[in-house]
Amino acid sequence: QAERLAAALATLNDQQRAAVEHGVGLLADDHRPLLVIAGAGSGKTATLAHRVAHLIAQGADPQRLLLLTFSRRAAQEMSRRAGHVLARVLGLKSGSPPELPWAGTFHGIGARLLRQYATQIGLQENFTIHDRGDAEDLMGLVRHQLGLSSSNRRFPQKGTCLSIYSRVVNTRASLAEVVGEAFPWCGEWEPELKRLFGAYVDAKQQQQVLDYDDLLLYWAEMVADPVLGRAVGERFDHVLVDEYQDTNRLQSAILLALKPDGRGLAVVGDDAQSIYSFRGATVRNILDFPGQFAQATPAGPVPVSARVVTLERNYRSTPPILDVSNAVIAASAERHAKTLWTDRPSAGRPQLVLVPDEAHQACWVADRVLAHREGGLALKSQAVLFRTSTHSAPLELELARRNIPFVKYGGLKFLEASHVKDMLAVLRFAQNPRGRMAGFRVTQLIPGIGPATATRLLDAMDQAADPQAAVRDFVPPATAQVEWARFAQSYEALRQPALAWPADMDLVLRWYLPHLERLHDDADLRRGDVEQLARLAAGYGSRERFLTELTLDPPEATSDRPGPPLLDEDYLILSTIHSAKGQEWTSVHVLNVVDGCLPADVAHGAHALEEERRLLYVAMTRARDHLHLLVPQRFYVTQQAARGDRHLYAGRTRFIPASDVHRFEQVTWPPPPPRAPAVPPPAATIDLLSRMRASWK
Ligand code: ATP
Ligand code: MG
Numbered sequence: 064q065a066e067r068l069a070a071a072l073a074t075l076n077d078q079q080r081a082a083v084e085h086g087v088g089l090l091a092d093d094h095r096p097l098l099v100i101a102g103a104g105s106g107k108t109a110t111l112a113h114r115v116a117h118l119i120a121q122g123a124d125p126q127r128l129l130l131l132t133f134s135r136r137a138a139q140e141m142s143r144r145a146g147h148v149l150a151r152v153l154g155l156k157s158g159s160p161p162e163l164p165w166a167g168t169f170h171g172i173g174a175r176l177l178r179q180y181a182t183q184i185g186l187q188e189n190f191t192i193h194d195r196g197d198a199e200d201l202m203g204l205v206r207h208q209l210g211l212s213s214s215n216r217r218f219p220q221k222g223t224c225l226s227i228y229s230r231v232v233n234t235r236a237s238l239a240e241v242v243g244e245a246f247p248w249c250g251e252w253e254p255e256l257k258r259l260f261g262a263y264v265d266a267k268q269q270q271q272v273l274d275y276d277d278l279l280l281y282w283a284e285m286v287a288d289p290v291l292g293r294a295v296g297e298r299f300d301h302v303l304v305d306e307y308q309d310t311n312r313l314q315s316a317i318l319l320a321l322k323p324d325g326r327g328l329a330v331v332g333d334d335a336q337s338i339y340s341f342r343g344a345t346v347r348n349i350l351d352f353p354g355q356f357a358q359a360t361p362a363g364p365v366p367v368s369a370r371v372v373t374l375e376r377n378y379r380s381t382p383p384i385l386d387v388s389n390a391v392i393a394a395s396a397e398r399h400a401k402t403l404w405t406d407r408p409s410a411g412r413p414q415l416v417l418v419p420d421e422a423h424q425a426c427w428v429a430d431r432v433l434a435h436r437e438g439g440l441a442l443k444s445q446a447v448l449f450r451t452s453t454h455s456a457p458l459e460l461e462l463a464r465r466n467i468p469f470v471k472y473g474g475l476k477f478l479e480a481s482h483v484k485d486m487l488a489v490l491r492f493a494q495n496p497r498g499r500m501a502g503f504r505v506t507q508l509i510p511g512i513g514p515a516t517a518t519r520l521l522d523a524m525d526q527a528a529d530p531q532a533a534v535r536d537f538v539p540p541a542t543a544q545v546e547w548a549r550f551a552q553s554y555e556a557l558r559q560p561a562l563a564w565p566a567d568m569d570l571v572l573r574w575y576l577p578h579l580e581r582l583h584d585d586a587d588l589r590r591g592d593v594e595q596l597a598r599l600a601a602g603y604g605s606r607e608r609f610l611t612e613l614t615l616d617p618p619e620a621t622s623d624r625p626g627p628p629l630l631d632e633d634y635l636i637l638s639t640i641h642s643a644k645g646q647e648w649t650s651v652h653v654l655n656v657v658d659g660c661l662p663a664d665v666a667h668g669a670h671a672l673e674e675e676r677r678l679l680y681v682a683m684t685r686a687r688d689h690l691h692l693l694v695p696q697r698f699y700v701t702q703q704a705a706r707g708d709r710h711l712y713a714g715r716t717r718f719i720p721a722s723d724v725h726r727f728e729q730v731t732w733p734p735p736p737p738r739a740p741a742v743p744p745p746a747a748t749i750d751l752l753s754r755m756r757a758s759w760k
Contacts, residue, residue, distance in 0.1 A: 064152065068120055071151040075113060079106055082372045083113045086327070088121050096325025096369045098307075098352050100332060102403045103388070103684035104379030107331040108137075108645060111303050112144035114329060118301055119145070119161055120152045129299040129321075130166035133306045135616040137645055138166040141305070165299070169314050170615045173278035176295060177285070178607070184285050189607075190271045191495040192614045196479070198274040199225050200500055205262045211255055219249050219256075228260050232276040233311045233343030269525075270497045275615070279313045286320035296321045306645060307332030307352075311343040315351070325356035325367055335392050335401065338641060338678050340670070377403040379647050381410040384690050387726045388683040391718050397673050413683075413690035415719070415727035420697040421655075425461035427732050428652050431691060432467065432635060435650050442468070444649040446636040448682045450660050455637050458654070462635065472638040478613065482579055482589045486596055489571045490610055493557035496530035508578045509550055511543030531558055550574065564609070565600040572597055640682045651686035653679075657698050658713040676718050692719075692727070 072080055086094045101107050111130075119125055132138040139160075146160030165172060174192060181188045193201065203212075203221035211218045219227070227249065230241045238257060242249050249256065267273065273281065286292040302322055304310070307330040322328040330352065337346045353371060357364035377385055385405055418424045432445055449455050455471065462469050478484065485508060491501035499521050506517040520537050527533035534554055539547040553574040557567055572593065579593065580586045603609035636648065655661065661682075662675030683690060694715050719727075 064120070064154075067154055068117070068152050071148050072113065072117070075106075075110070076374070076376055078372050078374050079110045079113070082110050082329070082331075082374075083117050085329070085370060085372075087114070087117055087123075093370065094326040095367055096322070096352070096356055097329040097372065098331075098349070098369050099329070099372045099374065100334070100349060101372075101374035102333055102377065102401045103336060103681070104377045104647065105374035105403060106376075106378055107333070107374065108141065108305055109144065109378075110374070111305055111329070111331055112141050113148050114303060115141065115145040115161070115163070116148035116152060119149060123300060125161050125163050126165070127298065127300045128163060128165060129172065129302045130163055131169055131172065131302070131304045132166065133168065133309065133644060134642075135167060135171065135612070137305065138163075138168070142166055168616060169282075169310070169317070170275060170278045171612065173282040174273075174611050174615065177273070177278065177281050180285060180291065180295070183291060184281060185268075186273075186281070187271050187495075189495050190273055191491045191498045191501065192278070192611060193267075193272050193274045193500065194478070194614050195225075195275070196484070197272075197500045201266060201272070202228070202259075202263055204500075205266050206259055209255075209259060209262055211259060218252060219246075223249070224256065224259060227256065228263065229276050230343055231260075232280055233313055234345070235312045235316070266499075270499050271495055272498050272500070278615075279311075279317065283313050283317050283320065286317055292320050296323075299327070301327045301329070304328075304330040305332075306336075308334050308337040308346055308349055309339040309344045309644075310348050311345060312348070313343075315348045315355075319355055323356065324358045325369060333401075335395070335677060336644070336681050336684075338644070338674060338681055340674055373401075375401070375403060377405040378407075379687055380405065380684065380690075381407050381688055383410065383412045383726070384683070384686050384688075387413050387690070387719075387723070388680055390723050390726060391676065391683065392680045394718070394720075395673060395676055396669065410688055412726065412728040413686075413692065414730050415656075415715070415724065416691055416693050416730045416732060418693060418695050418732050420695050421457045423732065424654060424693050424695045425458040428458055428654070428691075428693065429461045429465055429467060431650075431652065433465075435689070440649055442633045442635040445651070446638060446643065446646075446648040446685065447652045447654060448638055448640050448643050448685065449654040450640060450663060450678070452639055454654055454660070458637070467635060468632060469635040469637050472636065472642040480589070480592055482583065483592055483596055485578075486571055486575055486593055487610065487613070489557070489575065490567065490606060493554065493567070494606060494610060496524055496534075496558075506550075508575075508582075509539075509543055509546045510581070511540050511546065516540060516543070531555065564604070564606045565597070567606055568597045568600040640678050643685055644681060647685055647687055649687045650689035650691075651682070652691045652693060653682045654693050655698060656692040656694050656716050656719070658716055659698060660713075661716050661718070679716065679718050 072083060075083060082097060082099050085091075085097050099107055099110060115128065115130065118128060130138060130141060132141055142160040142163050145163075149161055150156070167175075177184070177186060178188055178190070181190065199221050202225045206212050206218070206221055206224060223246065227238070227241060227246055230236070230245060231238055234241065238253060238260075242253060242256070267277065286295050299321065302318065304318065309332075318328060318330070332349050334346045334349050337344065340346075353369040354366070356367040356369065358367050380388070382405055385403055389403065416427060418427055428447060432442065432447075435445055436442060447455065447458060452471075459469070459471070478487070485504065488501040488504040491498055492505045496502070502521050502524070503514075503517050506512050506520055507514065512520075516539065520533070523533040523537060524530040531554075534551055537547075537551070553570055556562065556570055562570075575593070576590070579589060583589055599613075600609050603612065640653075653661075656679070658664075661679050662672050666672055666675050683692075696714070698713055715724075
């Protein structure tokens with residue numbers, strides 16, 4: 064096996080191997096924390112996957128590996144890659160991926176740990192998780208209850224309030240700092256905001272609901288406790304983190320509390336790809352990483368510095384693609400001193416394609432995609448990337464028209480449809496009877512029950528020792544009696560612990576479908592979604608798992624037709640750039656590479672602009688062999704509601720200045736019509752004319 068292990072690691076370069084072997088095995092004597100910092104496509108994720116395989120091959124218990132990735136999809140991909148390597152090490156033809164029970168996102172893993180330790184931190188095990196919409200609604204409700212919404216001075220909207228709150232939590236800054244920096248127009252409301260956030264926290268506690276931020280916040284608080292912190296930290300021998308540049312202060316605090324001396328901690332990232340600062344992520348995490356660890360000794364803490372490994376060889380892209388990407392990022396005001404080189408064979412230059420408008424853009428892209436497919440490139444190895452989810456609409460129409468199947472990532476989520484939300488609310492309400500947002504939504508589906516009655520019921524449930532008894536005893540308005548009885552009966556059944564998942568889902572369907580028919584004219588269409596949700600449910604082990612994972616990391620793929628995503632057919636990937644992070648395709652199209660879109664016209668200030676530059680860099684570095692940047696001359700943007708829709712005539716993005724254009728093959732499509740050459744008038748006409756004139760003389 065030692066030989067096979069050596070062979071499996073032989074494909075790695077020296078730096079990669081150093082990162083894979085660092086601190087692994089009985090003979091290892093260097094246990095400093097590890098930071099791999101390197102550019103796009105240099106094999107950071109591959110290195111982590113090899114490290115996982117190497118750890119397991121060396122006898123590490125997969126149960127004791129904590130692997131934190133950016134999305135659930137990325138975690139699955141990582142297990143898959145590790146499985147390949149492991150199979151090679153074990154001498155198997157093909158390996159099933161190792162079961163890595165603790166691989167996931169910070170939020171997903173946080174939710175699981177919190178449930179396990181719930182009773183020790185003042186939570187109930189059946190807490191439910193609010194998605195952004197629920198969280199906003201609860202914020203709105205509290206705002207209303209405090210009388211802040213009726214004030215005649217304009218108090219910030221619920222969404223803004225939640226953003227401020229979230230930023231305070233995630234950056235660990237003070238309210239004054241956050242408001243001063245990012246929401247200056249809310250400055251006058253600071254005392255009221257404090258009161259609002261206090262009440263919001265109370266409401267969540269009372270209802271046993273957690274929002275996204277709470278999953279990190281509670282986790283951080285839990286591991287800051289000396290006893291619990293040690294207990295949780297000791298569960299994991301190794302902690303591995305991908306895309307470290309997009310973590311926030313709270314996440315780095317969690318890692319530090321889990322591994323104060325950094326032993327067994329390995330993080331990888333690229334500061335040039337940091338694209339989530341709008342959510343509180345900070346590259347400072349990478350910069351501060353090496354100096355934050357300390358070993359406890361009887362004489363007091365002794366600082367432990369990190370081992371820093373850099374990778375410079377790019378394995379992903381052809382030289383011309385690397386060249387244009389490097390040019391975009393090299394001009395960055397916030398320096399990312401890294402040069403990548405590759406010895407991949409050279410290939411054609413990336414294209415800069417000028418088209419008149421978005422309709423032509425859609426046509427050109429569809430043509431190219433088909434041409435690539437003719438050339439032997441499966442749709443799956445091609446992707447179309449864009450800044451904002453709505454930007455793909457014209458292309459989606461064109462693809463549908465030509466029967467090109469596609470799957471869209473990071474789009475408007477299936478879960479945002481009201482009927483899907485209804486179904487989930489029923490499950491949430493059954494899971495946690497104190498969750499008022501879910502209760503409010505569900506009970507008002509019953510004809511004859513409005514906000515007043517719903518409030519009366521929820522208050523009664525709050526006050527009852529047994530909320531279910533309150534449902535049983537509730538006296539609804541006379542008009543609602545029959546439907547109420549039907550609800551109470553289903554609710555009772557759903558609350559039975561013995562009910563096996565996903566049988567719950569059938570019960571919910573049976574109760575909900577008549578309401579769906581009654582409430583919506585297009586019930587037939589919507590029924591498809593609801594049934595798809597039921598099918599999805601079957602893939603999860605329990606109701607709690609289903610609700611948690613769906614809320615935290617929804618299956619964002621939406622296909623061009625109803626039904627489950629086309630999993631084993633060939634399809635084109637459409638994705639926002641943010642959701643394309645970490646992935647690669649043989650051919651990549653980037654839409655709307657124009658000022659006003661990339662950078663977005665809402666990006667103000669030097670930092671925001673630099674983040675837009677990094678976003679373009681991320682988009683371009685997804686390509687292996689073919690990169691096409693599209694520049695529509697006329698670009699239609701849906702501005703924030705206040706300003707209405709308008710056209711922008713902006714031109715090529717400022718991130719590709721005229722001096723860099725020569726690096727691209729320039730295409731104009733459709734080609735401009737040839738200008739008519741100046742033709743000398745034929746002699747015969749002149750003759751005729753002069754004769755005609757002569758006849759009048
Ligand atoms: P990103 O910054 O975009 O997340 P990354 O640094 O994580 O990129 P990977 O996705 O791990 O890069 O690797 C990029 C490509 O290079 C993958 O196709 C991977 O299989 C390949 N690769 C990485 N290391 C090697 C190697 N030593 N030999 C051959 N191919 C490699
Ligand atoms: Mg990666």
